[in-house]
Amino acid sequence: ETGVTQSPTHLIKTRGQQVTLRCSSQSGHNTVSWYQQALGQGPQFIFQYYREEENGRGNFPPRFSGLQFPNYSSELNVNALELDDSALYLCASSPRAVNTEAFFGQGTRLTVV
Amino acid sequence: QQPVQSPQAVILREGEDAVINCSSSKALYSVHWYRQKHGEAPVFLMILLKGGEQKGHDKISASFNEKKQQSSLYLTASQLSYSGTYFCGTEIRRQGNTPLVFGKGTRLSVIA
Numbered sequence: 001e002t003g004v005t006q007s008p009t010h011l012i013k014t015r016g017q018q019v020t021l022r023c024s025s026q027s028g029h030n031t032v033s034w035y036q037q038a039l040g041q042g043p044q045f046i047f048q049y050y051r052e053e054e055n056g057r058g059n060f061p062p063r064f065s066g067l068q069f070p071n072y073s074s075e076l077n078v079n080a081l082e083l084d085d086s087a088l089y090l091c092a093s094s095p096r097a098v099n100t101e102a103f104f105g106q107g108t109r110l111t112v113v
Numbered sequence: 114q115q116p117v118q119s120p121q122a123v124i125l126r127e128g129e130d131a132v133i134n135c136s137s138s139k140a141l142y143s144v145h146w147y148r149q150k151h152g153e154a155p156v157f158l159m160i161l162l163k164g165g166e167q168k169g170h171d172k173i174s175a176s177f178n179e180k181k182q183q184s185s186l187y188l189t190a191s192q193l194s195y196s197g198t199y200f201c202g203t204e205i206r207r208q209g210n211t212p213l214v215f216g217k218g219t220r221l222s223v224i225a
Binding site for chain 2: 004033035040041042043044045048056058090100101102103104105106107
């Protein structure tokens with residue numbers, strides 16, 4: 001167990017709705033990265049937060065947004081959900097922003113219908 | 114920019130060895146290896162930071178050839194617990210906003 005917890009574990013939403021996913025990072029870790037993993041694919045980087053500031057962003061549209069809180073927990077928000085947003089969303093925490101191991105949570109399985 | 118992993122899938126009997134390769138079209142600063150079992154989170158195996166570096170983790174080791182922009186993961190005397198999908202994640206710069214870019218994964222099945 002990594003100490004990184006995500007909620008909820010499963011979620012079903014309707015196209016056009018909005019969703020908020022949550023991640024509680026491992027104690028002492030100030031960096032959180034979010035990934036989208038489609039079935040049979042590797043995780044794709046959405047964005048990273050370091051000490052409450054966005055520290056890098058992947059090729060995802062602005063309707064994917066995030067926050068990191070003073071306790072380093074984090075949220076991923078997705079607006080105007082599309083069917084293709086159905087995926088496993090993973091957050092990973094690490095003790096610093098680069099060149100270090102990342103500890104993944106169990107993920108949130110989002111299904112958009 | 115996504116690294117290419119090979120093979121896509123491999124089936125081994127217990128005790129057999131396997132090699133998983135990860136190649137990039139861009140110069141790499143580091144390579145990270147993870148294993149993900151079905152329905153579980155990816156688990157960190159190791160990170161390689163320097164060209165020519167090798168690391169070991171029980172009977173799992175890896176090498177990183179900076180000049181060839183590739184890394185290989187070696188699994189020796191495989192155990193049933195090694196089954197899962199192996200991902201390499203690559204970093205192209207030492208610092209800054211450089212995310213891990215993962216390959217599509219190699220599915221390893223170890224059978225008795």
